[in-house]
Amino acid sequence: MSAPPNTCKEVLSHISGYLDGELDAMACDAIDRHCLECASCAALVNGLRETVGLCRQAATAPLPDAVRQRARESVRRLLDRHAKES
Amino acid sequence: MSSADGKAEYAGLVKAAATGDRGAMEALLVRSQEVAYRFSLLVCGHPEDAEDVMQDALIKTYQHVATISEPEAFRTWLYSTVRNACLMKRRRRVGEPSNFVSVERGIETSEGTVHVDVADPSRAIDQRLIDGWVDGRLRQALKRLPASYRMIVVMREIEGLSTKEVAAIAGVSEANVKTRLHRARLMLRKQLEHV
Numbered sequence: 001m002s003a004p005p006n007t008c009k010e011v012l013s014h015i016s017g018y019l020d021g022e023l024d025a026m027a028c029d030a031i032d033r034h035c036l037e038c039a040s041c042a043a044l045v046n047g048l049r050e051t052v053g054l055c056r057q058a059a060t061a062p063l064p065d066a067v068r069q070r071a072r073e074s075v076r077r078l079l080d081r082h083a084k085e086s
Numbered sequence: 087m088s089s090a091d092g093k094a095e096y097a098g099l100v101k102a103a104a105t106g107d108r109g110a111m112e113a114l115l116v117r118s119q120e121v122a123y124r125f126s127l128l129v130c131g132h133p134e135d136a137e138d139v140m141q142d143a144l145i146k147t148y149q150h151v152a153t154i155s156e157p158e159a160f161r162t163w164l165y166s167t168v169r170n171a172c173l174m175k176r177r178r179r180v181g182e183p184s185n186f187v188s189v190e191r192g193i194e195t196s197e198g199t200v201h202v203d204v205a206d207p208s209r210a211i212d213q214r215l216i217d218g219w220v221d222g223r224l225r226q227a228l229k230r231l232p233a234s235y236r237m238i239v240v241m242r243e244i245e246g247l248s249t250k251e252v253a254a255i256a257g258v259s260e261a262n263v264k265t266r267l268h269r270a271r272l273m274l275r276k277q278l279e280h281v
Contacts, residue, residue: 054221055243058244078145
């Protein structure tokens, strides 16, 4: 990266890279410093962090038991049928 | 689990299943249906299609494993297959909810054709199952995103695919995936404030 983000516009354009850990330490520090002085960018960073966190919680939510059960039964029926045929 | 771990785990199951390991094949097929379920509901937003898309994923995965030459590419293949199944399902049924029996065609039974116009409960995923699964606010917010953004955010944030994998599945560049993900996150945040 050429220059660390300092303005609100620059912070906004680098915010995804910041959340994904793709920025170098200097750029991260610049965003942290900017957020200490800019309430709206700080709110944006926190809001996006919560949004990403909510999505990642969904990633670990197990499927409903009934759906898993039906999936397992379909798989066993398919494999049993093919085992008999071969 | 990181994106790379998930990809390697799939590849390991594919290799084992291809050599006749029934347990690995079973695990792989269950996973393929789980992917199909999540994709149908979260990306396509059509729970009534989920059963058919799951069945499609089951059959195609079973056939594909025997012929696969690149196990590392399996995960990309699976999501592409599920995505296409969802799209085909929609194209076939534009304007016709899939869990409804056609009034004109009716149902063929041993006693002749029965004409009905009610929902066929055997084909619908129970709404109560969906309600109890992923956070309701997130599901509502996702529904309000444009489809192309919703797909990117679900595959990257929820399914844990890499930018490269998502680019291959969506048929766009990696830079485009990053741009859409950035916009999708901003849109999702805004929607979450209103649901």
